[in-house]
Amino acid sequence: MSEPTLWWLAAAAAVAVELATGTFYLLMVAVGLAAGALAAHVGLAPPAQMIVAALVGGGAVAGWHVVRGKRDARPRAEANKDVNLDIGETVQVDGWRPDGTAVVKYRGASWTVSDAGTPPHLPGPHRVREVVGSRLVVEKI
Numbered sequence: 001m002s003e004p005t006l007w008w009l010a011a012a013a014a015v016a017v018e019l020a021t022g023t024f025y026l027l028m029v030a031v032g033l034a035a036g037a038l039a040a041h042v043g044l045a046p047p048a049q050m051i052v053a054a055l056v057g058g059g060a061v062a063g064w065h066v067v068r069g070k071r072d073a074r075p076r077a078e079a080n081k082d083v084n085l086d087i088g089e090t091v092q093v094d095g096w097r098p099d100g101t102a103v104v105k106y107r108g109a110s111w112t113v114s115d116a117g118t119p120p121h122l123p124g125p126h127r128v129r130e131v132v133g134s135r136l137v138v139e140k141i
Contacts (some may be wrong), residue, residue, distance in 0.1 A: 003046065007037030007053070028064050032057015079130035089128045091138060096121040106136065113138045 011033035018026035036053030044052065074080060081087040091104045093113060100121060102113050113136040115121045116129050126138035 002040075003049065004037045004040040007033055007040050007049070011037060025061055025064065028060035029057045031060045076130075078132055084131050086128050086131050086136065090125050090141065091128060091136065093121075093123050093126050093138065095123050101135075104136070111136050115139070 011030045014026055014030035014033055018024070018030065032053045032055075035056035036049045039049040039052040040046075077083045079087060086106075089106075091106050091111075091113065093102045093104055096102045096115070100115055100119070102115075102121075103110050104113050105111075112134070113126070115126075116137050116139045122140060125141045127141050128136050129139050130137045
């Protein structure tokens with residue numbers, strides 16, 4: 001088998017394993033293997049092909065690691081709107097108890113809410129910031 005064919009088979013195997021495992025980093029390694037195949041097509045010697053594959057694959061992995069690290073971390077499930085559809089909804093707080101909680105009507109039921117802010121707790125419209133058990137944590141709008 002020719003050298004480019006071996007590189008392309010290795011790249012295809014890396015993509016297949018990536019699809020089975022879901023690791024995006026392995027896809028970056030497959031990009032490096034494809035670069036090795038292109039280097040073989042150009043006619044570079046096998047050591048040069050390996051260097052090209054290592055530099056491109058390693059650079060892609062490092063680049064993805066930097067990009068992934070700059071993204072905001074996902075919030076906890078209690079505060080993630082993708083997990084809990086109550087996050088971001090509005091409730092009307094008529095008055096606060098001395099312990100910093102209140103009872104509001106929300107979705108046809110009475111809910112205990114606590115204020116995410118600092119005292120004084122003011123009545124009025126509040127936005128649900130997170131749900132902790134059966135308690136809504138709200139912030140003033």
